[in-house]
Amino acid sequence: PNMNPKQIKILGLITIILVVLIIIIGIVPSLLNNKGNIVGKNLISSTKDKIDSIELTEGTNSIKLTKVDSTNWKVNEFKADNIIIGEFLDSILKAKVTTIASTKKENYNIFNVQDDSKKLSLSSDSEKLIDFFAGKNGSTLETYIRIVGDDNVYIIDQDISSFTASSVETLRDKTVALISIDKVSQVNN
Numbered sequence: 001p002n003m004n005p006k007q008i009k010i011l012g013l014i015t016i017i018l019v020v021l022i023i024i025i026g027i028v029p030s031l032l033n034n035k036g037n038i039v040g041k042n043l044i045s046s047t048k049d050k051i052d053s054i055e056l057t058e059g060t061n062s063i064k065l066t067k068v069d070s071t072n073w074k075v076n077e078f079k080a081d082n083i084i085i086g087e088f089l090d091s092i093l094k095a096k097v098t099t100i101a102s103t104k105k106e107n108y109n110i111f112n113v114q115d116d117s118k119k120l121s122l123s124s125d126s127e128k129l130i131d132f133f134a135g136k137n138g139s140t141l142e143t144y145i146r147i148v149g150d151d152n153v154y155i156i157d158q159d160i161s162s163f164t165a166s167s168v169e170t171l172r173d174k175t176v177a178l179i180s181i182d183k184v185s186q187v188n189n
Contacts, residue, residue: 038097038154039100041096042094042095042097043092043095043096043097043156044093044130046129048086048089049070050124050125051089051122051123051124052067052124052125053065053122053123054085054088054120054121055120055121055123056119056166058116058117058119059116063075063171065085065171073085075168075171075172076168078172079173080171081170081172081173085171088160088163091158091159091160092122092158095156095158095160097156098155098156099154100152101153102152103152103153104151107153111135111144112144113134113145117134117135118133118135119132119133119134120132120134120160130147131147131149132146133145133146133148134160134161134164136161137159141157141158141159142155142158142159143155143158143160
């Protein structure tokens, strides 16, 4: 059957619309799902003074760190060692995602980033900045991580294992007393 010019134009228009829809269906999800585009970027974009809560969980065990004021933290109900917290925050804030180590869920156990692994949540004003599973260390000073809601396993260029291996006891401030040296007049055995 012969088609008249009007039918050819309509068929051409339908073809163009279908091609545009196929392109939109293929591109829009990748634009909305920006998780794959974090390689080369900082793991989180925030500042030390804005982070006011850190939670470290593993299974049913949980350690909650809460900022008391601009320089002091508490771990659960105890005064925290602010030096350890500060060093961790320095590391995590400068951590860059260097590469994707795996895109397969069946590899989570290789990197220790399963759902029951150590999970870190950092918040600012009750808003979660990041929620991720911290896995084992890589061959250099790096850590495997998996961001909650993202199936990829990434490598960050910081070793955060000393913090993720912490307990309430290791994060507590163990200062007994602070005495100025000029106040000491004598020390007896």
